[in-house]
Amino acid sequence: MSFDSIRRGVAVATFVVAAPFAAMAQDFTPENPECIAPANPGGGWDFTCRQVGKVLQDTGLIPSTMQVVNLSGGGGGVAFAEVVNKRNDDNDLVVAASTATATRLAQGAFPGNTMDQVRWLGSIGADYGVIAVSADSEVDTLPDLLEQVRSNPSEVNFGGGSAVGGWDHLKVLIAAQEAGVEDVREVKYIAFAGGGEAVTQLLAGSLQAFTGDLSEAQGFVESGDIKVLAVLAPERLDGEFSEMPTAREQGIDAIGANWRGFYAPGGMSDAAYNYWVAQLDTLYASDEWQAVMEANGLAPLDLHGEEFQAFVAESVANIESLSREIGILQ
Amino acid sequence: METLSNLGDGFLIAMTWQNLFLALMGCFLGTIMGALPGLGPSNGVAILIPLAFTLGLGATPSLILLTSVYYGAMYGGRISSILLNIPGDEPAMMTCLDGYPMAQKGRAGEALALSGVASFVGAFFATWGLVLLAPQLVKVALLFGPAEYFALFTLAFATLGGIAATNQAKSAFAAALGLGLAMVGVDTQTGVPRLTFGEVHLYDGIDFLIAIVGLFALSEVFVFLEHRGTDRDISTKPPTEVGKIIPSWSLIRSCIPTMGRTTVLGFIAGVLPGAGASLGSFISYSMEKRLVDKDKTFGTGDPRGVAAPEAGNNAAAGGALVPMLALGVPGSGTTAVLLAVLLALNITPGPLLFTQNPDVVWGLIAALFIGNFMLLAMNIPMVGLFTRVLLVPPRILMPIVAMISFVGIYGISGSPFELLMMVGFGVMGWVLRKLDVPLVPVILGTLLGNEMEVNFRRAVEISNGDYSVLIGSPLAIGLWTVAIVGFILPIVIGGRIKRRMHMSRDEEGSISD
Numbered sequence: 001m002s003f004d005s006i007r008r009g010v011a012v013a014t015f016v017v018a019a020p021f022a023a024m025a026q027d028f029t030p031e032n033p034e035c036i037a038p039a040n041p042g043g044g045w046d047f048t049c050r051q052v053g054k055v056l057q058d059t060g061l062i063p064s065t066m067q068v069v070n071l072s073g074g075g076g077g078v079a080f081a082e083v084v085n086k087r088n089d090d091n092d093l094v095v096a097a098s099t100a101t102a103t104r105l106a107q108g109a110f111p112g113n114t115m116d117q118v119r120w121l122g123s124i125g126a127d128y129g130v131i132a133v134s135a136d137s138e139v140d141t142l143p144d145l146l147e148q149v150r151s152n153p154s155e156v157n158f159g160g161g162s163a164v165g166g167w168d169h170l171k172v173l174i175a176a177q178e179a180g181v182e183d184v185r186e187v188k189y190i191a192f193a194g195g196g197e198a199v200t201q202l203l204a205g206s207l208q209a210f211t212g213d214l215s216e217a218q219g220f221v222e223s224g225d226i227k228v229l230a231v232l233a234p235e236r237l238d239g240e241f242s243e244m245p246t247a248r249e250q251g252i253d254a255i256g257a258n259w260r261g262f263y264a265p266g267g268m269s270d271a272a273y274n275y276w277v278a279q280l281d282t283l284y285a286s287d288e289w290q291a292v293m294e295a296n297g298l299a300p301l302d303l304h305g306e307e308f309q310a311f312v313a314e315s316v317a318n319i320e321s322l323s324r325e326i327g328i329l330q
Numbered sequence: 331m332e333t334l335s336n337l338g339d340g341f342l343i344a345m346t347w348q349n350l351f352l353a354l355m356g357c358f359l360g361t362i363m364g365a366l367p368g369l370g371p372s373n374g375v376a377i378l379i380p381l382a383f384t385l386g387l388g389a390t391p392s393l394i395l396l397t398s399v400y401y402g403a404m405y406g407g408r409i410s411s412i413l414l415n416i417p418g419d420e421p422a423m424m425t426c427l428d429g430y431p432m433a434q435k436g437r438a439g440e441a442l443a444l445s446g447v448a449s450f451v452g453a454f455f456a457t458w459g460l461v462l463l464a465p466q467l468v469k470v471a472l473l474f475g476p477a478e479y480f481a482l483f484t485l486a487f488a489t490l491g492g493i494a495a496t497n498q499a500k501s502a503f504a505a506a507l508g509l510g511l512a513m514v515g516v517d518t519q520t521g522v523p524r525l526t527f528g529e530v531h532l533y534d535g536i537d538f539l540i541a542i543v544g545l546f547a548l549s550e551v552f553v554f555l556e557h558r559g560t561d562r563d564i565s566t567k568p569p570t571e572v573g574k575i576i577p578s579w580s581l582i583r584s585c586i587p588t589m590g591r592t593t594v595l596g597f598i599a600g601v602l603p604g605a606g607a608s609l610g611s612f613i614s615y616s617m618e619k620r621l622v623d624k625d626k627t628f629g630t631g632d633p634r635g636v637a638a639p640e641a642g643n644n645a646a647a648g649g650a651l652v653p654m655l656a657l658g659v660p661g662s663g664t665t666a667v668l669l670a671v672l673l674a675l676n677i678t679p680g681p682l683l684f685t686q687n688p689d690v691v692w693g694l695i696a697a698l699f700i701g702n703f704m705l706l707a708m709n710i711p712m713v714g715l716f717t718r719v720l721l722v723p724p725r726i727l728m729p730i731v732a733m734i735s736f737v738g739i740y741g742i743s744g745s746p747f748e749l750l751m752m753v754g755f756g757v758m759g760w761v762l763r764k765l766d767v768p769l770v771p772v773i774l775g776t777l778l779g780n781e782m783e784v785n786f787r788r789a790v791e792i793s794n795g796d797y798s799v800l801i802g803s804p805l806a807i808g809l810w811t812v813a814i815v816g817f818i819l820p821i822v823i824g825g826r827i828k829r830r831m832h833m834s835r836d837e838e839g840s841i842s843d
Contacts, residue, residue: 040666070742073534073743081530109516111530154794157791196658206792
């Protein structure tokens with residue numbers, strides 16, 4: 001505790017000495033904006049960093065190129081620990097996060113780390129969950145599918161891109177719980193390396209149902225290979241997605257959104273924190289970003305600063321209680 | 331016919347000065363990145379993404395740049411395999427087995443040129459395969475459920491004996507060690523961490539790049555240090571001869587059947603999501619050894635042993651683009667990165683990519699052809715340049731190897747923990763070499779073990795614990811048959827041949843024994 005505060009004090013002191021104007025002036029600007037993607041290139045977090053970095057630069061919201069650093073490991077845990085332990089007062093740094101981050105924080109999968117150790121900046125959209133079956137399946141509605149699960153759980157294999165206990169798994173369990181499946185632990189879930197692989201196995205006939213994000217399913221819905229039984233959104237989505245029924249309108253009150261956003265080091269100065277929150281806010285409202293969201297099936301989720309901090313806290317608490325209920329967390 | 335006219339349109343798109351320049355630059359950078367141990371195709375592509383964005387390139391030019399890097403890296407990986415016995419990336423591992431012995435015999439120039447030609451053949455025909463067969467090939471990928479994948483990976487392990495012919499027990503030990511290493515990390519099927527000792531860096535498992543660079547590159551440095559100043563000191567030996575740079579036509583001709591067969595095998599391995607180029611080059615090498623190695627020359631510098639994995643892994647690189655373009659499912663690490671680029675450029679990958687964005691797809695494919703010719707044209711004359719590496723005395727070369735290893739791994743992982751792990755693998759590699767345990771099966775175990783285990787458990791879990799699902803389809807039965815025959819036959823026949831042909835053992839430091 002005291003060591004930490006001394007460290008912070010020293011760091012602040014050097015910061016003030018090194019850059020007195022930047023620290024005092026309201027209009028903070030990052031010298032070397034950097035985004036850590038806590039995974040290898042090619043994943044959702046990597047996408048978040050690169051896409052946001054690109055639009056921020058294109059629209060002139062940051063003065064220079066956002067450098068993207070891939071720091072993979074521990075499902076984001078390595079990056080989280082790195083930020084908390086070594087980069088705690090870096091004002092130029094943001095880190096990509098999503099529901100997966102909240103899930104792991106809730107399940108204690110980042111040993112020794114909690115969500116209060118960093119400052120949550122804001123969201124850039126949400127990817128609603130879908131439950132889908134292959135186009136030639138006899139099942140047409142979500143209640144039908146869950147009825148099959150209830151009567152014969154071993155016959156219905158759900159597949160998704162996250163590990164057991166991960167968000168794709170939890171979404172099915174939320175729906176099953178709402179549909180009155182008594183022991184959700186009986187629901188079979190097979191983990192794959194990514195949503196695409198799971199959809200391929202759905203088409204190959206190895207699986208009976210797919211659980212994932214709308215963006216993962218989008219290409220296959222357009223081609224007519226799979227049919228979406230339900231979107232786990234509060235109400236129908238806009239545009240081309242408006243044909244997909246929600247779970248709620250089918251009498252199953254399940255909502256599952258994979259939000260995407262950023263956190264920043266816990267020791268970030270208020271000026272820098274406000275700067276990043278404001279930039280993300282402006283980015284979110286820009287036409288460029290709205291186009292990106294539309295193209296990638298991202299639904300609106302516009303939370304910034306304190307609001308977002310509270311949202312993540314609630315999200316972590318919900319997942320924690322759910323994980324306890326279903327036995328993933330003892 | 332429609333396909334060909336589409337391809338023609340693609341060439342019109344690709345043949346602008348800007349795109350040609352991008353392809354040339356991509357090929358050049360890719361070759362260098364592939365040759366550096368640690369930096370493989372997927373990292374090479376990832377490193378250049380910001381460049382593509384900063385230049386403000388559109389979708390097609392960006393993809394042309396990045397896939398040229400991809401193909402370039404697949405070519406480049408062989409260079410350090412042949413010259414230094416250090417694979418530049420995972421798929422190039424098998425090229426060490428015959429490439430390095432060839433270089434030691436003073437045929438480095440020929441090995442490099444021949445492998446360049448083999449790479450070209452593999453990539454060229456695989457690109458044709460992509461053009462003509464992509465929609466049909468998707469159906470092949472759909473035949474592979476978890477049970478079939480498990481049989482396929484078992485097949486790969488069953489043919490291991492073909493790689494390390496001298497001591498089956500030692501290669502079995504090495505494979506088991508590799509499988510054990512593959513188990514480290516959070517088990518995706520239960521969410522439970524295994525063998526991580528609470529260390530968060532190990533939760534995602536061991537990155538096989540770290541294992542490769544440690545086992546091959548660092549252990550080479552350790553062996554050098556050990557023998558420094560003794561009579562086995564390689565630094566006092568006269569530099570290895572470079573030899574001819576242009577291989578004779580008869581040499582190339584003798585490798586044509588090999589290239590043909592391995593191109594097909596590699597391509598199929600590439601098409602299957604999750605199998606990829608490493609499996610392609612591995613299966614190519616071991617099958618080819620089974621088929622044509624009558625005099626037991628594989629592993630001692632047989633040109634066919636150089637041509638086989640190179641044709642195989644480059645064909646796999648082309649094959650991996652099939653599921654990526656036709657399904658939106660990445661077949662390898664690199665294609666996962668390329669997919670992310672597509673997404674970042676607001677192009678939705680998926681089954682409709684061919685119809686919705688034909689200009690992107692066909693421009694890309696045309697660029698692959700162009701890049702391929704550029705790579706061949708670039709690689710053959712550069713052989714002379716590359717081989718100069720052999721003239722660098724080891725006392726200078728080895729520190730450079732060590733430096734590149736450290737910088738390369740730190741560049742990818744950004745954490746000192748991985749560096750320590752790499753040193754650990756270096757020590758392990760050194761000990762294993764002392765014990766004459768082959769290193770290739772260790773890497774294969776690490777590389778394929780996870781997929782093998784996960785698919786086994788998926789298959790049995792889906793069938794509710796019924797093991798008969800593993801032989802539940804004609805395809806699975808076929809794969810098992812090949813695996814069993816491939817495993818048993820050499821034990822029966824091999825013993826007899828071995829007595830006749832007592833192979834002279836290579837001195838310690840060779841990976842092939």
